[in-house]
Amino acid sequence: MGMDMEKKRVLSGMQPSGRLHLGNLLGALENWKKLQDEYDCFYFIADWHALSTSYEDTHEIKENIFNVAVDWLASGIDPEKSTIFLQSLISEHAVLHLLLSMITPVPWLERNPTYKEKQQEIKDRDLTTYGFLGYPILQAADIIIYKANCVPVGIDQLPHLELTREIVRRFHFIYKKEVFIEPESLISEVPKLPGLDNRKMSKSYGNAIFLSDPPDVVVKKVRTMITDPQRVKRSDPGNPEVCTVFTFHKLFSSAKEVAEVYTGCTTAGIGCTDCKLMMARNLNDYMMPIYEKRKELAGNPKKIDEIIHEGSKKAKKIAQQTLAEVNEVMGLLK
Ligand code: TRP
Numbered sequence: 001m002g003m004d005m006e007k008k009r010v011l012s013g014m015q016p017s018g019r020l021h022l023g024n025l026l027g028a029l030e031n032w033k034k035l036q037d038e039y040d041c042f043y044f045i046a047d048w049h050a051l052s053t054s055y056e057d058t059h060e061i062k063e064n065i066f067n068v069a070v071d072w073l074a075s076g077i078d079p080e081k082s083t084i085f086l087q088s089l090i091s092e093h094a095v096l097h098l099l100l101s102m103i104t105p106v107p108w109l110e111r112n113p114t115y116k117e118k119q120q121e122i123k124d125r126d127l128t129t130y131g132f133l134g135y136p137i138l139q140a141a142d143i144i145i146y147k148a149n150c151v152p153v154g155i156d157q158l159p160h161l162e163l164t165r166e167i168v169r170r171f172h173f174i175y176k177k178e179v180f181i182e183p184e185s186l187i188s189e190v191p192k193l194p195g196l197d198n199r200k201m202s203k204s205y206g207n208a209i210f211l212s213d214p215p216d217v218v219v220k221k222v223r224t225m226i227t228d229p230q231r232v233k234r235s236d237p238g239n240p241e242v243c244t245v246f247t248f249h250k251l252f253s254s255a256k257e258v259a260e261v262y263t264g265c266t267t268a269g270i271g272c273t274d275c276k277l278m279m280a281r282n283l284n285d286y287m288m289p290i291y292e293k294r295k296e297l298a299g300n301p302k303k304i305d306e307i308i309h310e311g312s313k314k315a316k317k318i319a320q321q322t323l324a325e326v327n328e329v330m331g332l333l334k
């Protein structure tokens, strides 16, 4: 399969921080999947980035890389369409990171809002390392080494994208040659998916439904979902607008069922248990193909390994080319 020169290039990455959940699927993967037909897509697992916060505890990284790859493939990220690769297999990212670090002023990194927020948020780990400060430089290298045009990310990543563009402009200004492309962010409008307790769905909150959860676990989890707290007795009418289960109905049930639930809830015509079971059925219908495919893939680790290595080989060729240009422009190796 030849590379399509007409298509713009998309690149995005995810840290291997564990099994992916429904929030990752709706928030990122569904979008990545759509982009595959229109763009030349590069999706990679950012294992070095994971070290920036968990360098002391690396025993799960290998397993997490495997699980993330399985989750991507099961969700429809297709190795025939997209280049799927592993960051640490492309040492060129690290070399470019080093070169970019020479031209990036430290204050640019220190004023990065993500840097400050994370340091305040994460108290149980030491984040005073250079690697953590330099995180966005590595991210910039990830992106520009492939001359990606667009980077689909959540809004939390916008400061990193802006910093990437600033580094590109500085490089071009200093070395008087436009080697790179200033990448644009691609923000998709994604439906907000709460977790079981109505906070943001997150692995660390323990409120997530994982793509690897079997149907009976999904039902069990849905049963624990927070409903309208005002609806105490079965005979109390409820307010679906404040109910987590209803948010899920709007995403996974038919328009007819959503209308039925709305009326049923506000008139106390339907009980929360029945309402939940109905939603869980629809959610499982949506998740089942992914769950099945996931099971099949997880049973074939050799194939997963092959896909990652094939993709990484393809990515490495491009990364090597760009790095050769960089060396030339900087007056380094020929
Ligand atoms: N920082 C991103 C995140 O935590 C992961 C990432 C690393 C990334 N390198 C990237 C995303 C390059 C997009 C492009 O979600």
Ligand code: SF4
Pocket (backbone or CB within 6 Å): 227, 228, 231, 238, 239, 240, 243, 244, 245, 246, 261, 264, 265, 266, 270, 271, 272, 273, 275, 276
């Ligand atoms: Fe929520 Fe459904 Fe109960 Fe209404 S009936 S409060 S929508 S679970």
